[in-house]
Amino acid sequence: MTTPVLICDDSGFARKQMARAIPDGWDVDIAFAENGQEAIDLIRKGKGDVMFLDLNMPVMDGYKTMEVIREDDLSCMVIVVSGDVQPEARQRMINLGALDFIRKPIDNQKLMSLLKQYGLYSGDSIAIERKSVSSLSPQYDKNYQLDAYRELVNVAMGRAGENLAKLLGEFIDLPIPNVNVIESNELHMAVAEINRNERVSAVSKGFVSAGIKGEALVIFNDTNTDNMVKLLNYDSAGYDEHLQLEALMDVSNILIGACLNALSAQLNVSFSHSQPILLGQHRGLDVLLSDNLSRWKKIMAVEIAYAIKSRDISFDLLLLFPDEAMDKIYTRLVEDEGD
CATH class of the missing domain: 3.40.50.2300 (Response regulator)
Known part of the structure; x- marks a missing residue:
């Protein structure tokens, strides 16, 4: 039946x-x-x-x-x-x-x-x-191609959220990833969920493998930083600048590491990671992004807006891939479909 x-x-x-x-x-x-x-x-x-x-x-x-x-x-x-x-x-x-x-x-x-x-x-x-x-050949369907990127990141986003939830003992609200292919000077318009009028701090980590390279950034609004320090329960009195930086680095390493591991598994590559660097603290997001991305012309920008609603905390993971990496990523996804 x-x-x-x-x-x-x-x-x-x-x-x-x-x-x-x-x-x-x-x-x-x-x-x-x-x-x-x-x-x-x-x-x-x-x-x-x-x-x-x-x-x-x-x-x-x-x-x-x-x-x-x-x-x-x-x-x-x-x-x-x-x-x-x-x-x-x-x-x-x-x-x-x-x-x-x-x-x-x-x-x-x-x-x-x-x-x-x-x-x-x-x-x-x-x-x-x-x-x-559908037997439509995906190589010639740009919407399908963007959808494949979005699903790739959706899986990686979930893995990162799972790791962070285990560390913090809190439920992490996960969004639908926002994926755009744009000119680098248009990035600030594509990042719709980040309030660019607020001062932010950001950590960046580069990655590369098999011709696929990119950059991952974790971005905190300054208003969330103290709440994150409290949630991490560091063994120290007060919430000074050092603890804020430590919280930013710890959360960034967890998110970026888990996300890149999930991307590696899906693409069957092994990414080499650069050391995380602090792009800046207490600055406008437009300034941080323009300082960091002027070397790329066209990029795929993936924005993931995580939130811990019970603690009034929100932060963003931004994955950036230059245009030469996009076709390599998609080729690997299509090859997996044919296996």
């Missing part, structure tokens, strides 16, 4: 990856949704007896989607597929009725284990690209 399977993710690249992971022997009819509202509509139409659900989406995220499924008693078995695998995120979704979690990118062995565990499928695990997935 054919099982209606629904894949809900705002990323077309991620939806395709999930569809390709479904074993050939499982008799399924696959439908797709770009957000939770679309998913709910399809479930009501009988298109989602089983759903693979992302967490961070526009319109309606995964949490709200599960709330609606539970409140309306909809018949749908949900497996969460997300880059955000913080313990609190997992527990919250399990409490709402999700069966289990799969970490992005898809682990086929984990998928098969869950399908067998819940009696959904127990046959051969071989999976190839299904005909129902």
Whole structure:
């Protein structure tokens, strides 16, 4: 009997990856949704007896989607597929009725284990690209290419958030990454979530491997720094300039390190890191960025606005790739799709 399977993710690249992971022997009819509202509509139409659900989406995220499924008693078995695998995120979704979690990118062995565990499928695990997935050649679709970059960073963002959550014992709110390909002198206009009127401090770390290079920056508004010092609970009286710098460096190393490790794993490269450097403290963001990026013409700028709402803390991770790195990144992503 054919099982209606629904894949809900705002990323077309991620939806395709999930569809390709479904074993050939499982008799399924696959439908797709770009957000939770679309998913709910399809479930009501009988298109989602089983759903693979992302967490961070526009319109309606995964949490709200599960709330609606539970409140309306909809018949749908949900497996969460997300880059955000913080313990609190997992527990919250399990409490709402999700069966289990799969970490992005898809682990086929984990998928098969869950399908067998819940009696959904127990046959051969071989999976190839299904005909129902778009055969559009992604090399010639710039929107698809940007979507692939966004999904790459989404996974890395989740890994970094998970590491920071473990260190701080706090839930980290994760956004949808903002990805733009722009001229370097337009960067200040693309960084929409950072209040450029405030004074900020920033730490930068460069990275390179296999012709792929870039720079990662962690940016703190000055108003958040004291709250971060308190949260880190350093063994010292008072909150002087030295402790503020130590907090900035510690958080930056955790975020950047975890993010680059996740990027390395997805691209099958091993990045060499430069030593982190303090770009500046208590300065305008425009000044920091213009001083640092004048050597690049066109860049891919990825902005990730992390937040710890319970502590009124927010900070940004900015990943910057020069134009010559973008094609190399995408080539590796497409090669992985063909494996």
